[in-house]
Amino acid sequence: xxxxxxxxxxxxxxxxxxxxxxxxxxxxxxxxxxxxxxxxxxxxxxxxxxxxxxxxxxxxxxxxxxxxxxxxxxxxxxxxxxxxxxxxxxxxxxxxxxxxxxxxxxxxxxxxxxxxxxxxxxxxxxxxxxxxxxxxxxxxxxxxxxxxxxxxxxxxxxxxxxxx
Numbered sequence: 001x002x003x004x005x006x007x008x009x010x011x012x013x014x015x016x017x018x019x020x021x022x023x024x025x026x027x028x029x030x031x032x033x034x035x036x037x038x039x040x041x042x043x044x045x046x047x048x049x050x051x052x053x054x055x056x057x058x059x060x061x062x063x064x065x066x067x068x069x070x071x072x073x074x075x076x077x078x079x080x081x082x083x084x085x086x087x088x089x090x091x092x093x094x095x096x097x098x099x100x101x102x103x104x105x106x107x108x109x110x111x112x113x114x115x116x117x118x119x120x121x122x123x124x125x126x127x128x129x130x131x132x133x134x135x136x137x138x139x140x141x142x143x144x145x146x147x148x149x150x151x152x153x154x155x156x157x158x159x160x161x162x163x164x
Contacts, residue, residue: 001107003016004106004111008111009107016107023076024092025092028079031082032084057085057086065097066098068098
């Protein structure tokens with residue numbers, strides 16, 4: 001939100017995405033290189049974890065996108081865990097697009113907070129109301145996109161559970 005407040009919706013979203021992208025890949029590669037063998041030894045005693053590992057390997061991009069859309073999964077831990085898995089680097093990288101709806105939403109809210117703080121200027125005639133209205137429309141459309149993505153994610157999740 002702070003990035004949206006400081007830079008606006010689109011530049012703020014870009015800054016957040018680039019930072020998250022770099023951080024995610026650093027964490028991913030830490031898991032992929034330094035701790036992979038240790039984790040394999042620990043996991044070998046848990047057949048259910050091995051089954052989940054095979055699912056991630058087989059459906060990597062789908063699993064990554066589903067977890068990225070959900071705010072329930074901790075971002076850093078997921079990046080590290082995916083690094084420990086056999087997921088393809090390509091799938092991990094493409095899966096980063098899953099953070100865009102939430103990133104844009106939060107940056108829009110931060111930008112809206114700035115606009116609301118400047119709303120007094122609109123009321124007093126010192127600022128243009130059209131920029132405030134266009135920002136509000138932008139934020140509402142972003143919220144709509146997030147709702148649509150969440151609905152499709154739930155449907156994908158239900159479909160994948162029905163296959164089990």
